[in-house]
Amino acid sequence: MHAFRQILRIETRLYLRDLPTLLTTVGLPTLILVVLGFIPSMRRPDPNFDGQPFVSYFAPSLLVITLAAAGVNILPTVLSTYRERGVLRRLATTPASPAALLAAQLVVTLGAIVVSAVLLVLVARLAFGVPLPRHALGFTVAFLLGTAALLALGLLVAALARTTKAAQAMAIPLFMLVMFFGGVYLPRFLLPDFLIRIGDYTPPGVQALLDAWTGTAPQPAHLAIMALVAVVAGTAAAKLFRWE
Amino acid sequence: MPVIEVTNLHKRYREQVAVHDVSLTVEAGEIFGILGPNGAGKTTTVECVAGLRVPDGGGVSVLGLDPRRDADRLRERVGVQLQESQLPDRIRVGEALELYASFYRDPADPERLMDELGLRDKRDAAYKKLSGGQKQRLSIALALVGNPEVAILDELTTGLDPQARRDTWRLIEGVRDGGVTILLVTHFMEEAERLCDRVAVIDAGRVVALDSPAALVSRAAPRQRLRFRVSVPLDDRLLTDLPEVVTVEHRGSQVVVTGGDSMLQAVTSTLARHQITVADLRVEQSTLDDAFVELTGHRPDDH
Structure with a gap:
């Protein structure tokens, strides 16, 4: 436990020192929100989105940027780099366990995701009048399950890939799929209906986040799929993970 | 009681046998070297000693403990x-040392280690900004930061310049003088000759010789090597016909002749008889290099 805390302290510092990663995971969604928010038509209620302004409708998709970047792109890349460079192996020769480093990476990633989400929700509320998530419990559950599903997928990539290059070869398409179905590249109302339906069930489950943000409880089926992905991918990752 | 005891160690990776049969013991306070060409099984052997790999056969005991079963206790002491x-x-030198020190119950002082390894002025430098030699010294420092009773060092001075290499040797001798037993993997003969009390030469997964460096050298056939330049082209047969001469080679403008102890007299008088002037004559005695070649059939730096 002592070693874990020390490792977590250092991993947090290393994360904060890595400015490009920090900006992508924590800063980018809020930055895009601010840019969009300065366009007046984006702030006006729009019948296309049940009378909400576009910034409200699009906010959950902005959250997907952080979740996808931190969970399925950066996490597996960092872990496979640590493995490839023998960082995990060196730890295995000390009283600290390489599992402590893996856990610390998960905690740091989760921390970045939560900070980014809080920042986005607050800036949306304070600067652009987007209401705080109305169904607070539903939003928290949808957010945590969606995050868990993506982190588990990220761990699975790290487990399956033998090298950092292989990890990136898997992570980047996965990252792009998550972004696409999360409505980041094209807002979802522009997508055909069947793609929107697929997106409902693609982690992190942007529809569940949108439902809870705007007031209704997320659909149980959406949440159940996220839980299922988290458990299956997480278990597979734990079984397949190689320390060297 | 020996500090490290390896008996009939055997290790395979799928079909590939990495270690056939290795037995050795390392006594307390010794610097013990494992020498061998690449792929001989040196690293696999020490990884089994370090508890990072499970042997397929034979036994390993370190400080009287089993590297797998008693892994937790050994990690404190090795x-x-x-x-x-x-x-x-992005980790900094000082951070890395303090982090690794925090894993141990009774760590060495990171500040003192930085002084000893010449990393003092790199304290706040990021790992990626370090030179190869500095990374290597940091790696050694991390192996020593737990105040171990046994240190296992794999390719200790690879990538270091000659001065840094000598500094590292002095440091390792200092560590041994502090009572630490050292198991060293190397393919530098000079390193083994200078540092090791005893050396196991491993080839193709087996121990082919185990003795002090001096004993290994004297056990190899007594040989001399002559190096010189000649004024006119030399017909090799002049020398190969001499009973004392074993080989004649040309390396650039140099002629290298090997043979028995009485070779010098025979070679110089033969050349003189044919009015061949010899320049830059040098006589070299057998070294651990020669012993190694004789034991394994390869040069140590063959890759």
Whole structure:
């Protein structure tokens, strides 16, 4: 436990020192929100989105940027780099366990995701009048399950890939799929209906986040799929993970 | 009681046998070297000693403990420096040492280690900004930061310049003088000759010789090597016909002749008889290099 805390302290510092990663995971969604928010038509209620302004409708998709970047792109890349460079192996020769480093990476990633989400929700509320998530419990559950599903997928990539290059070869398409179905590249109302339906069930489950943000409880089926992905991918990752 | 005891160690990776049959013992306070060409099974042997790999056969005991079963207790007492084991790019030297020190119950002082390894002015430098030699010294420091009773060092001075290499040797001698037993993997003969009390030469997964460096050298056939330049082209047969001469080679403008102890007289008088003037004559005695070639059939730096 002592070693874990020390490792977590250092991993947090290393994360904060890595400015490009920090900006992508924590800063980018809020930055895009601010840019969009300065366009007046984006702030006006729009019948296309049940009378909400576009910034409200699009906010959950902005959250997907952080979740996808931190969970399925950066996490597996960092872990496979640590493995490839023998960082995990060196730890295995000390009283600290390489599992402590893996856990610390998960905690740091989760921390970045939560900070980014809080920042986005607050800036949306304070600067652009987007209401705080109305169904607070539903939003928290949808957010945590969606995050868990993506982190588990990220761990699975790290487990399956033998090298950092292989990890990136898997992570980047996965990252792009998550972004696409999360409505980041094209807002979802522009997508055909069947793609929107697929997106409902693609982690992190942007529809569940949108439902809870705007007031209704997320659909149980959406949440159940996220839980299922988290458990299956997480278990597979734990079984397949190689320390060297 | 020996500090490290390896008996009939056997290790396979799928079909490939990495270690056939290795037995050796390392006594307390010794610097013990494992020498061998690449792929001989040196690293696999020390990885089994360090508890990183499970042997397929034979036994390993370190400080009277089993490296797998008693892994937790041994990790406190054994420091390991692995080949090609790096650190995150952005970690700083001082941070890394303090982090690793925090894992141990009774660590060495990171400040003192930085002084001893010449890393003092790199304290705040990021790992990726370090030179190869500095990374290597940091790696050694991390192996020693737990105040180990046994240090396992794999390719200790690879990538270091000659001065840094000598400094590292002095440091390792100092560590041994502090009572630490050292198991060293190397393919530098000079390193083994200078540092090791005893050496196991491993080839193709087996121990082919185990003795002090001096004993290994004297056990190899007594040989001399002559190096010189000649004024006119030399017909090799002049020399190969001499009973004392074993080989004649040309290396650039140099002629290299090997043979028995009485060779010098025979060679110089033969050349004189044919009015061949010899320049830059040098006589070299057998070294551990020669012993190694004789034992394994390869040069130590053959890759």
